[in-house]
Amino acid sequence: xxxxxxxxxxxxxSVALALAxxxxxxxxxxxxGDEAVHAYKCNExxxxxxxxxxxxxxxGPTLYYGTLPVFWLSSVKGWAQTSAxxxxxxxxxxxxxxxxxxxxxxxxxxxxxxxCAAVLTALSSPMVFYSRYYIQETLLVFFTFLVMAAxxxxxxxGRMSGQWSWAVLLGAxxxxxxxxxxxxxxxxxxxxxxxxxxxxxxHTAPRRALVGVIAIALPAAVLTSLLLFAGLxxxxxxxxxxxxxxxxxxxxxxxxxxxxxxxxxxxxxxxVHYASGPTWSEALIVVLGAVGAFVALRxxxxxxxxxxxxxxxxxxxxxxxxxxSVIPYKTPWCVLGFLHGLILLAGVGAVWLLHxxxxxxxxxxxxxxxxxxxxxxxxxxxxxxxxYVFCADPRNPCVYAHPVRDVEAxxxxxxxxxxxxxxxxxxxxRVVIENCWPLPWYLRRxxxxxxxxxxxxxxxVDVVLASTKLESELEHRLHHDYEVTYRGLxxxxxxxxxxRRDLWDAxxxxxxxxxxxxxxx
Amino acid sequence: MRQILLIGMVVTLGLVxxxxxxxxxxxxxxxxxxxxxxxxxxxxxxxxRGFVPIELKLPxxxxxxxxxxxxxxxNLEPPRKGPRPPVLAPPxxxxxxxxxxxxxxxxxxxxxxxxxVTDGNKEASEGTYVExxxxxxxxxxxxxxxxxxxxxxxxxxxxxxRVYHDTVVQVSNDPDFIDKVETVFNxxxxxxxxxxxxxxxxxxxxxxxxxxxAKGVVGRYVRLYSKGSTADDQNHYTEVEVYGVPAK
Numbered sequence: 001x002x003x004x005x006x007x008x009x010x011x012x013x014s015v016a017l018a019l020a021x022x023x024x025x026x027x028x029x030x031x032x033g034d035e036a037v038h039a040y041k042c043n044e045x046x047x048x049x050x051x052x053x054x055x056x057x058x059x060g061p062t063l064y065y066g067t068l069p070v071f072w073l074s075s076v077k078g079w080a081q082t083s084a085x086x087x088x089x090x091x092x093x094x095x096x097x098x099x100x101x102x103x104x105x106x107x108x109x110x111x112x113x114x115x116c117a118a119v120l121t122a123l124s125s126p127m128v129f130y131s132r133y134y135i136q137e138t139l140l141v142f143f144t145f146l147v148m149a150a151x152x153x154x155x156x157x158g159r160m161s162g163q164w165s166w167a168v169l170l171g172a173x174x175x176x177x178x179x180x181x182x183x184x185x186x187x188x189x190x191x192x193x194x195x196x197x198x199x200x201x202x203h204t205a206p207r208r209a210l211v212g213v214i215a216i217a218l219p220a221a222v223l224t225s226l227l228l229f230a231g232l233x234x235x236x237x238x239x240x241x242x243x244x245x246x247x248x249x250x251x252x253x254x255x256x257x258x259x260x261x262x263x264x265x266x267x268x269x270x271x272v273h274y275a276s277g278p279t280w281s282e283a284l285i286v287v288l289g290a291v292g293a294f295v296a297l298r299x300x301x302x303x304x305x306x307x308x309x310x311x312x313x314x315x316x317x318x319x320x321x322x323x324x325s326v327i328p329y330k331t332p333w334c335v336l337g338f339l340h341g342l343i344l345l346a347g348v349g350a351v352w353l354l355h356x357x358x359x360x361x362x363x364x365x366x367x368x369x370x371x372x373x374x375x376x377x378x379x380x381x382x383x384x385x386x387x388y389v390f391c392a393d394p395r396n397p398c399v400y401a402h403p404v405r406d407v408e409a410x411x412x413x414x415x416x417x418x419x420x421x422x423x424x425x426x427x428x429x430r431v432v433i434e435n436c437w438p439l440p441w442y443l444r445r446x447x448x449x450x451x452x453x454x455x456x457x458x459x460x461v462d463v464v465l466a467s468t469k470l471e472s473e474l475e476h477r478l479h480h481d482y483e484v485t486y487r488g489l490x491x492x493x494x495x496x497x498x499x500r501r502d503l504w505d506a507x508x509x510x511x512x513x514x515x516x517x518x519x520x521x
Numbered sequence: 522m523r524q525i526l527l528i529g530m531v532v533t534l535g536l537v538x539x540x541x542x543x544x545x546x547x548x549x550x551x552x553x554x555x556x557x558x559x560x561x562x563x564x565x566x567x568x569x570r571g572f573v574p575i576e577l578k579l580p581x582x583x584x585x586x587x588x589x590x591x592x593x594x595x596n597l598e599p600p601r602k603g604p605r606p607p608v609l610a611p612p613x614x615x616x617x618x619x620x621x622x623x624x625x626x627x628x629x630x631x632x633x634x635x636x637x638v639t640d641g642n643k644e645a646s647e648g649t650y651v652e653x654x655x656x657x658x659x660x661x662x663x664x665x666x667x668x669x670x671x672x673x674x675x676x677x678x679x680x681x682x683r684v685y686h687d688t689v690v691q692v693s694n695d696p697d698f699i700d701k702v703e704t705v706f707n708x709x710x711x712x713x714x715x716x717x718x719x720x721x722x723x724x725x726x727x728x729x730x731x732x733x734x735a736k737g738v739v740g741r742y743v744r745l746y747s748k749g750s751t752a753d754d755q756n757h758y759t760e761v762e763v764y765g766v767p768a769k
Contacts, residue, residue, distance in 0.1 A: 275647055276633075276647055276652070277632075388655055388754075389631060389655055389753075389754070389755060392753075393753065404752060404753055405655065405749060405754035406749065406752075406753075406754070409686070413711070485710060485723065486684045486723055486751055488684075488751030488753075491681075491752055494683075494684065507711070511711045511718060512712075
């Protein structure tokens with residue numbers, strides 16, 4: 001392993017850079033529906049200590065178990081007291097962990113390429129954005145890289161005892177992938193196929209090594225997965241359900257929802273310019289990644305770069321890109337899987353470009369261009385995650401099916417109504433909408449909230465939040481007098497906020513005391 | 522025979538090119554037909570004060586229909602049945618905001634520039650609107666002289682169904698809007714923008730724009746506030762028209 005002080009210092013500087021892009025303003029973006037669901041599931045685990053896998057939804061438990069230490073270390077008692085940052089800090093650590101894992105493969109990528117890959121990981125817009133997003137994707141990419149890195153170290157370990165520990169880590173990584181998200185099977189298949197192709201390509205026959213690693217890693221993987229799905233919660237059925245869940249996800253992959261054309265991911269990485277918004281591009285990574293793949297094909301790597309590892313990364317990345325592009329069901333966070341492979345290749349590509357240009361002045365020019373392009377990546381990543389408008393605006397390609405900012409104003413509205421009511425947070429609230437998320441997050445301080453897809457018989461309560469699509473039906477079902485205002489939930493979904501007249505009058509009286517009534521001519 | 526054919530072709534081409542440009546556009550669906558009240562001859566008859574309806578030129582509808590039925594007691598304007606009632610004004614009333622200078626609270630708009638607010642283009646397409654930043658923002662039109670204002674029409678953004686929050690419209694002779702400010706519209710129902718509790722209702726954006734009856738209020742400056750919408754937190758302005766006559 002490469003441990004020279006300069007290399008370590010540069011890699012740690014990249015970690016600091018990644019933290020600087022990921023940690024600030026974690027509460028800035030409204031809670032996405034998926035994030036709210038996971039926060040709710042995590043709260044269930046936190047409060048009950050029980051995790052039950054649902055083969056129809058929600059993925060595996062690593063995200064939730066990974067969040068528990070945050071709660072243990074903080075003084076909060078329940079999810080009503082938590083903020084979005086308490087959840088989002090978990091993927092931040094895994095996103096930054098991707099850079100730390102580079103220590104394990106530095107002697108395969110070479111030190112300069114490792115530093116380049118670390119900087120690109122720190123600055124890539126989707127990497128930054130989804131490292132601040134409370135979903136499983138960043139964790140899956142981290143555990144996938146852990147498997148790769150452990151596998152690489154296994155091949156480099158000289159003694160049997162050393163190989164043993166890396167094989168156990170490799171197995172644990174596979175188990176953690178399984179306990180994170182069902183799409184791990186795509187990564188497993190691509191890893192296995194890439195390994196087979198590289199073995200054939202390099203004419204090596206590591207049969208004994210393969211048998212050895214499987215013999216050790218497989219039990220470790222099964223044990224890790226069993227522990228997370230069943231053992232920690234004493235719910236033995238979880239292990240069976242974790243396999244049954246694949247039927248659901250194979251069905252979903254056919255693309256009933258979230259259908260996008262095959263070039264969707266290429267578009268996100270290449271060039272995106274939605275109506276009157278800024279331009280987004282990860283072109284630097286794509287181009288340098290392509291150069292890295294060329295190095296793998298060419299068969300001669302720069303000094304310090306292991307050709308077989310580069311070939312493995314090239315094949316794995318290409319396979320991942322192809323499989324994800326073929327599947328009709330696409331969401332933008334799935335881009336992380338092969339984007340990470342591209343970033344590792346891009347590190348090699350950048351070093352090769354500097355290596356192949358032998359004239360000093362030309363090397364300086366290439367270096368300046370690469371630095372400028374990295375600056376563009378960083379500026380774009382900052383804008384995409386820290387700009388108040390674009391971190392939640394659909395003109396940002398990472399923003400997908402996102403709630404609008406009005407949902408935060410709705411939370412303020414309901415808090416104000418509670419302040420005007422003698423019931424306080426005991427207000428009776430009915431939410432009537434087909435997809436209520438992330439409203440349970442924004443109403444988490446209220447103990448008496450009912451969620452319905454259809455209008456319930458006893459809809460007449462203090463506050464009714466209903467989809468405007470249901471207004472005409474609701475109009476006939478409500479018997480009390482209500483005042484209605486409007487708040488957006490998603491771009492295509494507006495909520496009608498019904499406030500019972502007595503509560504509305506109390507609210508208006510309270511607001512009047514806070515300001516003067518406007519006069520019209 | 523050849524001469525007859527030639528004459529026929531010339532006449533046909535003449536008929537095609539003689540059609541007004543708008544006549545080639547597809548006819549909008551019945552649900553989104555523009556109001557025709559301003560086209561009716563009898564509607565142009567002056568009332569007992571000598572006031573006549575203001576004629577408005579409307580953009581093309583960009584989406585179909587009001588998104589939802591609105592129950593009674595709602596704080597949202599119910600969908601109108603039939604054409605929009607005309608606003609009456611003295612003869613000679615015209616859009617005095619056209620090409621007049623505009624300033625705003627956001628000196629660095631996200632999209633476009635404030636000149637678009639009075640450029641006469643009110644279509645719901647790219648390049649026709651200015652997008653100001655989030656939270657409360659205002660635009661201000663300097664009419665360059667005092668006018669008796671009878672109507673203000675505002676198109677925030679009518680490309681999709683949305684409701685803008687805390688729309689407040691004020692008229693004043695003070696460019697800083699401190700002295701003698703007249704509020705002609707305010708639908709801030711909870712005073713969250715700090716301009717006072719409004720009594721007016723929220724409304725869906727449509728191609729017709731929001732027509733505000735200013736009742737002849739006199740002023741040189743018109744300021745329009747808003748605080749995001751149900752679609753996002755930004756503040757869009759496609760066009761603002763101010764109908765008035767020079768104040769005596």
